[in-house]
Amino acid sequence: MFRFEIIKKVGLARLTKLTTPHGTVEGPFFQFVATQGAVRGQVFAEDLEKMGVQIVLANTYHLHLRPGEDVVEAGGGLHGFMQWSHPVTTDSGGYQVFSLGKNVKLDSDGVTFASPIDGNKYRLTPESAVQIEAKLGADIIMPLDVCTPYGADREKVAAAVEQTSKWAARCKAEWERAGKDTQALYGIVQGSIYKDLREKSAAALREIGFFGYSIGGEMRDVTATSMDEGVRMTTQFLPEDAPRYLMGAGMPEDIVRAVRAGVDQFDCVLPIRNARHGKIYRNLNIKELAACLQDPERPVEADKLYEVMDITKSSFKDDQQVFSPGNPVITKDYSVSYVHHLMRCEAPSGFRLVVLHNIYFYVQLMREIRAVLDK
RNA sequence: CCAGGGGUGGCAGAGCGGCUGAUGCGCGGGUCUGUAAAACCCGUUUAGGUUGGUUCAACUCCAACCCCCUGGA
Numbered sequence: 120m121f122r123f124e125i126i127k128k129v130g131l132a133r134l135t136k137l138t139t140p141h142g143t144v145e146g147p148f149f150q151f152v153a154t155q156g157a158v159r160g161q162v163f164a165e166d167l168e169k170m171g172v173q174i175v176l177a178n179t180y181h182l183h184l185r186p187g188e189d190v191v192e193a194g195g196g197l198h199g200f201m202q203w204s205h206p207v208t209t210d211s212g213g214y215q216v217f218s219l220g221k222n223v224k225l226d227s228d229g230v231t232f233a234s235p236i237d238g239n240k241y242r243l244t245p246e247s248a249v250q251i252e253a254k255l256g257a258d259i260i261m262p263l264d265v266c267t268p269y270g271a272d273r274e275k276v277a278a279a280v281e282q283t284s285k286w287a288a289r290c291k292a293e294w295e296r297a298g299k300d301t302q303a304l305y306g307i308v309q310g311s312i313y314k315d316l317r318e319k320s321a322a323a324l325r326e327i328g329f330f331g332y333s334i335g336g337e338m339r340d341v342t343a344t345s346m347d348e349g350v351r352m353t354t355q356f357l358p359e360d361a362p363r364y365l366m367g368a369g370m371p372e373d374i375v376r377a378v379r380a381g382v383d384q385f386d387c388v389l390p391i392r393n394a395r396h397g398k399i400y401r402n403l404n405i406k407e408l409a410a411c412l413q414d415p416e417r418p419v420e421a422d423k424l425y426e427v428m429d430i431t432k433s434s435f436k437d438d439q440q441v442f443s444p445g446n447p448v449i450t451k452d453y454s455v456s457y458v459h460h461l462m463r464c465e466a467p468s469g470f471r472l473v474v475l476h477n478i479y480f481y482v483q484l485m486r487e488i489r490a491v492l493d494k
Numbered sequence: 495c496c497a498g499g500g501g502u503g504g505c506a507g508a509g510c511g512g513c514u515g516a517u518g519c520g521c522g523g524g525u526c527u528g529u530a531a532a533a534c535c536c537g538u539u540u541a542g543g544u545u546g547g548u549u550c551a552a553c554u555c556c557a558a559c560c561c562c563c564u565g566g567a
Contacts, residue, residue: 154529161532176528214528222530235530261528307528338527366528373527388529395532396525429523470532 121303121330123362127492130415131354131381134492137362139206139258140301141198146362147378147492149485150176150208150386151478155185156201160395160474164203170479171486174205176386179251179261180212184234184241188254196256208386209257211248211290213264213307214367217337225265227282245289249304253297261333262290264307269339276311283309283335284323291327303330305364311340314352321356331362334382338367346376347415354381371400371484372421375408378488379415390477395470400480402426408484409491425480430473 122138135146151158151167153175158167167175177197182188194200197207215232216223222233229244243251248263263286265279287306294304306324310316324332334341334353341349350365357363362384365377369387377385390400403425411419 150528152529159529159532178529181529208528210528215530218528219530264528266528333528335528342527364528369527385528387527388531389527392526392529392531392533396534397532398526474532 120300123331123360125360129412129492130379131351132379132412132492133381133383134489135362135383137206137383139303141204141206141258144173144206145489146383147374147485147488148173148384149374149481150174150384151481152176152386152388152391153201154178155181156191156197158474158478159391161471162391162474162478164201166475167203167478168205170475171482172205172478174208174258175201175203176208176210177201177255177257178210178212178215179248179255180210180215180232180243182209182255183212183243183251184236188251192254192256196254198256206259207257208259209252209255209261210366210386211252211261211263212243213261213335214266216243216263217266217268227285229263245286246293249290249293249297253299253302256302258302259331260294260302260304262287262304262307264309264335266335266337267309267311267340269337269343271311273313273316276309276313276316280309280316280320280323283307284320284327287324287329288327291329305329305331305333305362307333307335307366308353308357309335310353311336312343312349312352317353318356321353325356325358329361331364331384332357333364333366335366338373341365341368342373346373346419347380350377350380350382370421371403371425371481372419374484375411375419375424375488378492379412390481391474394474394477397430397470397473399428399430399473400425400477401428403480403484403487405487408487409494412488412491425484 120140124136125133126136127134133146137144137146151172154177156177158175182191191197191200197209198204216225216230219232219235222235224231229242229247232241232243234241243263245263249260252260264283267276267279291304306327306329308317308320308324310320321332334350343349354363363382364384365382367387368374368377368385369389374385404423407423411417
């Protein structure tokens with residue numbers, strides 16, 4: 120039910136096509152984050168569909184806490200629950216082990232969380248994570264892993280790699296037991312900035328065998344040297360014919376750098392969070408984008424590639440003024456007013472429109488990247 | 495015109511006879527990368543209707559005036 124094809128290669132970059140039970144995804148692609156089954160900011164599945172979003176990412180840990188995988192399953196799995204007929208990925212909760220920090224206890228068998236919602240204890244093991252993910256019913260599922268914080272010393276990273284490898288094997292075994300050919304399981308490479316540990320981690324995962332491979336770790340680890348280099352540190356040890364997923368990478372310049380280093384798949388909360396926090400992306404420079412993709416040596420400079428505009432809450436006092444088609448602030452390029460028109464929505468409320476704007480910017484960014492690679 | 499209530503930063507709104515007069519909003523700046531985030535951090539420069547009086551000391555007490563709100567004629 121799954122197939123991964125490389126349509127074309129441009130240097131290390133790949134134009135790809137991923138077939139899933141819920142349709143195909145053209146890569147390189149970006150997964151918008153819908154942690155609890157919805158993109159924050161009053162964005163509906165219908166909005167995503169209209170804008171050409173191909174795939175979204177939900178979170179096992181969060182859905183397990185609320186509303187619970189049984190509820191989601193009863194609602195027809197994530198696809199039914201979200202009213203979304205296209206592909207979905209679920210992250211395992213591995214990242215929460217890292218980001219929830221002090222509320223988490225890690226042992227060799229799994230992790231125990233104190234829920235930030237009510238303080239109740241929840242336990243996640245490699246097996247239970249996969250079981251929950253089976254019920255959630257996403258197309259692509261991630262194994263439970265151990266993500267290290269930025270600057271972690273070698274010893275800690277080595278331990279995380281070790282743990283991640285063991286858990287990966289257990290996830291794979293559980294996935295086989297479930298016998299679900301409607302879900303593709305990935306492996307997650309850890310190792311931070313230590314090349315030999317990345318190699319070791321990748322080798323262990325290849326040994327187990329996964330449909331796709333992710334580059335995990337805190338983003339600042341990956342960018343510690345440079346994005347291109349940081350990504351290649353891992354991709355060089357990954358199989359050619361499997362999807363490569365850089366987890367959590369999201370600045371447009373990061374995406375461009377990673378694509379030309381051979382990454383096919385991304386996700387990030389940034390476009391959506393930044394929209395809610397008043398940062399809008401616009402004026403994508405397609406010529407610069409093409410130049411960067413065609414010349415891997417060319418430095419990718421954010422301010423040459425696109426523009427970031429700040430929007431304060433006061434801008435929303437008079438939506439008419441900010442979002443009127445005549446306002447030069449938003450009519451250039453992939454404008455809010457364009458999205459407004461696209462969505463045919465009446466009075467925009469709060470940050471919804473800004474979120475839609477940024478989503479659309481990313482949709483266009485990925486489309487342009489594919490278009491350049493296809494040329 | 496009569497009776498009662500009130501005038502505090504850009505706005506809303508506490509408290510107090512002396513110490514940096516809260517707090518919220520707004521505004522400005524910053525942070526954000528597999529979402530504990532429509533969040534968080536920093537800043538916002540001579541803010542007490544007016545004029546007098548009491549007092550060592552008044553935004554706080556008193557008087558007059560100006561203005562606003564409510565009720566009445």
